[in-house]
Amino acid sequence: MLELADVLDARDRVSETSRHTPLTHSYTYSEMTGADVHLKLENFQRTGAFKIRGATNRIATLSPAECEAGVVTASAGNHAQGVALAATRAGVDATIVMPENAPIAKVKATRNYGAKVVLHGIDYAEAAERAHEIEDEKGRTYVHAFDDEAVMAGQGTIGLEILEDCPEVDTVVVPIGGGGLIAGIATAIKGTNPDVRVVGVQAAGASSLTRSLEKGEVVSIDGVDTIADGIATRSVGKQTFQVIKERVDEVVTVTDEQIAMAIVHLLERSKTVVEGAGAVSLAAVVFEEFDYDEGEVIVPALCGGNIDLNMLSTVIVRGLVETGRYLKIRTVLEDRPGALEDLLAVISGYRANIYAIQHDRTSRDIGMSDTEVEIDLETRGHDHVAELLEAMEANGYEVDVLV
Numbered sequence: 001m002l003e004l005a006d007v008l009d010a011r012d013r014v015s016e017t018s019r020h021t022p023l024t025h026s027y028t029y030s031e032m033t034g035a036d037v038h039l040k041l042e043n044f045q046r047t048g049a050f051k052i053r054g055a056t057n058r059i060a061t062l063s064p065a066e067c068e069a070g071v072v073t074a075s076a077g078n079h080a081q082g083v084a085l086a087a088t089r090a091g092v093d094a095t096i097v098m099p100e101n102a103p104i105a106k107v108k109a110t111r112n113y114g115a116k117v118v119l120h121g122i123d124y125a126e127a128a129e130r131a132h133e134i135e136d137e138k139g140r141t142y143v144h145a146f147d148d149e150a151v152m153a154g155q156g157t158i159g160l161e162i163l164e165d166c167p168e169v170d171t172v173v174v175p176i177g178g179g180g181l182i183a184g185i186a187t188a189i190k191g192t193n194p195d196v197r198v199v200g201v202q203a204a205g206a207s208s209l210t211r212s213l214e215k216g217e218v219v220s221i222d223g224v225d226t227i228a229d230g231i232a233t234r235s236v237g238k239q240t241f242q243v244i245k246e247r248v249d250e251v252v253t254v255t256d257e258q259i260a261m262a263i264v265h266l267l268e269r270s271k272t273v274v275e276g277a278g279a280v281s282l283a284a285v286v287f288e289e290f291d292y293d294e295g296e297v298i299v300p301a302l303c304g305g306n307i308d309l310n311m312l313s314t315v316i317v318r319g320l321v322e323t324g325r326y327l328k329i330r331t332v333l334e335d336r337p338g339a340l341e342d343l344l345a346v347i348s349g350y351r352a353n354i355y356a357i358q359h360d361r362t363s364r365d366i367g368m369s370d371t372e373v374e375i376d377l378e379t380r381g382h383d384h385v386a387e388l389l390e391a392m393e394a395n396g397y398e399v400d401v402l403v
């Protein structure tokens, strides 16, 4: 099984390609939670995520003949970029198989880091199948995204940095997809100080680990559904599961709404861009998905910042809706001059700002002398939303809240 010595060995190799990322105290989250929260900002890592650490360490363990033959892997995301850059830095040829629908920005970034990209299949599973064929056909070494000791050891160097920069840490909180990241970090932490607690976090829509722990063996779930694409995996690995079982104290889940709110809050308050998979750790702290004491020193690892801009805009709207700062309503008015003006007078009386408005007389759901109005509004929180809806109803409008 992976041991602290493996992570310590990985440290020097990893430092050749990766940054020792910042760890900062957060007044905002400490005040909000009552704990003493420090953020491990791994989203500032080269390639935008921690994956370069594990890939660098794995490639460093190749024999000269394996280096000559090159590496291959499949990934739709951060692992692709990590392997691409680590291989290029080591002078090793890399082929990365990405699903055909992989975001163009990620395909470009992976190519720019020096890898050959093969687009194949509709999803990760089909891409991985092709990558294994290339492994067999060309004699390349497959670099697994998580279920590999050298990969886990590389990711574990994050744990060493946390202990170095925040020796007073009580609890480290780590996202879980396939489990390589937490297996490495837990090994580094428990091997150095067994009193530090390690809490793992999965997305509720991809929570295979809770079931695996209950059953005592790796369970694969049928499907995944979460905005945290970096951890949308159907199961953890066999090797990572053994380490997690032994060294992780607790595993919790967070919902997509909680993840979206954590992303928006990090943007607004900490000026920090974090992807869904990177935000689950902070979401678990903020929404108290595990117990902690007043003043407890907690370090959530924010493990990646590669969020698609379309996803980011969706998440921002979801986050605003959850916090009562965005409201979409529908109502029906009489189709007469001034009816819209009367409605708008109520809205402006409560100082809600209109983003968009749609006025439709052709809807089949309304009477011939009615008109349907949909309005997107900027609001100032749940109390403001409640006051506004109450005032509209008091003025005789029947209002449907759409989001």
Ligand SMILES: Cc1ncc(COP(=O)(O)O)c(C=O)c1O
Residues within 6 Å of the ligand: 049, 077, 078, 079, 145, 146, 175, 176, 177, 178, 179, 180, 181, 182, 230, 231, 275, 277, 278, 303, 304, 305
């Ligand atoms: C940003 C981010 N966080 C966390 C994880 C989870 O890592 P692991 O699959 O090793 O559990 C991933 C995996 O791709 C990721 O991209």
